[in-house]
Amino acid sequence: MQTSGKRFLPGFGLTLGSSLFYVCLILLLPLSALVVQLSDMTWQQYWAVISYPQVVAAYKVTLLAALVASLFNAVFGMLLAWILTRYRFPGRLFLDGLVDLPFALPTAVAGLTLATLFATSGWYGQYLHQFDIKVVNTWLGIAVAMAFTSIPFVVRTVQPVLEELGPEYEEAAQTLGATRWQTFRRVVLPEVSPALIAGTVLSFTRSLGEFGAIIFIAGNIAWQTEVVSLMIFSQLQQFDYPAASAIASVILAVSLFLLFTVNVIQSRFGKRLGGH
Numbered sequence: 076m077q078t079s080g081k082r083f084l085p086g087f088g089l090t091l092g093s094s095l096f097y098v099c100l101i102l103l104l105p106l107s108a109l110v111v112q113l114s115d116m117t118w119q120q121y122w123a124v125i126s127y128p129q130v131v132a133a134y135k136v137t138l139l140a141a142l143v144a145s146l147f148n149a150v151f152g153m154l155l156a157w158i159l160t161r162y163r164f165p166g167r168l169f170l171d172g173l174v175d176l177p178f179a180l181p182t183a184v185a186g187l188t189l190a191t192l193f194a195t196s197g198w199y200g201q202y203l204h205q206f207d208i209k210v211v212n213t214w215l216g217i218a219v220a221m222a223f224t225s226i227p228f229v230v231r232t233v234q235p236v237l238e239e240l241g242p243e244y245e246e247a248a249q250t251l252g253a254t255r256w257q258t259f260r261r262v263v264l265p266e267v268s269p270a271l272i273a274g275t276v277l278s279f280t281r282s283l284g285e286f287g288a289i290i291f292i293a294g295n296i297a298w299q300t301e302v303v304s305l306m307i308f309s310q311l312q313q314f315d316y317p318a319a320s321a322i323a324s325v326i327l328a329v330s331l332f333l334l335f336t337v338n339v340i341q342s343r344f345g346k347r348l349g350g351h
Contacts, residue, residue, distance in 0.1 A: 109327070112320035124321040129297060130306060134325065137302045140214050141282035144221035149275040152229025153267070159230075160237040174231070177224045182287025189220055190292040212294035217302060220289050221282035228281060232274035236267050269341055276337045280330040 113121065124130065159171050177185065193200045193210035200210060210216040240263065248258040286304040293300040303326050310319035 106327075109320050109324060112316050113324060116317045116321060120317075121321050124318045125325055129301070130322055132298045133301045133303050133306045133322075136214055136217065136300065137283060137304075137326070140217040140221055140302070141279050143218040144225060144282050145275050145279035147218070147222050148226045148229045148278045149271060152226050152274060152278070153233055153271060155226075156230045156233040156237055160234055161242060174227050177227055182224055182285065183291065185223060186220055186288035186291035189216070189223060189288065193219065193292070211292055212296060212300060214300060216292040217289055217300060220292050221285050224285055224288050225278040225281040228277040229271070229274035232270045232277070233267055236270045237263075240266050272340055273337045276333050280333055283326050283330060 116124075155174065159167065159174075190211055192198050193203070193216060195201065195204045195209070195211075203210060208215075210219060244262050245258050248262045249255070253261070284304055285302075286308065289302055290305060293302060293305070295301055295305050303322060307319045307322050310316075310322065
């Protein structure tokens with residue numbers, strides 16, 4: 076194994092050991108606690124929990140809202156990243172900073188703000204109410220909360236790729252007679268696709284576990300707006316830790332599968348994250 080001649084960190088053994096210790100402490104320990112809770116259940120008990128009709132309904136609501144939110148973020152996250160990298164206008168840096176606001180803002184504050192804005196008497200809700208569109212206490216409100224908290228994943232994965240690509244490729248394609256749509260479809264999109272897919276999947280997996288923003292806007296109505304994170308919280312309030320772990324394990328499995336798929340896509344088409 077070759078190492079760079081100039082080392083800024085201690086030797087390989089120490090850095091590897093520190094990294095493994097960090098992984099075990101931050102990642103494997105919580106996962107092992109989940110496995111310990113699941114070990115107290117038989118397969119029949121486990122299946123009875125995750126196949127319970129109310130739990131299945133929560134899975135459906137969660138997956139549907141997360142899918143809608145991630146598709147929305149894929150479109151508008153790509154558009155926002157394009158605006159930030161291709162145009163210069165007053166307030167661009169301020170808009171660029173606002174993209175990270177969902178990361179800095181407590182999710183409970185985000186949920187309370189969204190619930191206020193989209194209530195029937197709120198700034199947005201009063202206009203939507205005229206078209207008989209209700210957001211609060213519906214699955215649409217859940218999707219809105221998920222989209223708000225996870226859109227930075229799309230913008231921040233696509234933005235470095237667009238910055239690396241540069242406008243000269245688009246100008247060259249248009250010089251050769253390509254239309255703007257052909258330039259985007261044949262020049263930009265193939266380069267951006269791995270990052271766009273990665274950001275969309277990260278947005279989806281992040282939405283699956285959203286709790287703080289949803290609790291204020293969903294209403295936690297059983298069979299209608301009850302998401303998995305709220306159901307897990309309810310089980311924990313009842314001190315039913317094995318049931319909560321069983322419900323969480325399904326979402327964890329879905330998230331790990333999707334993240335593994337993203338890594339495979341990045342390995343196959345070339346890593347685009349971070350502007351490499």
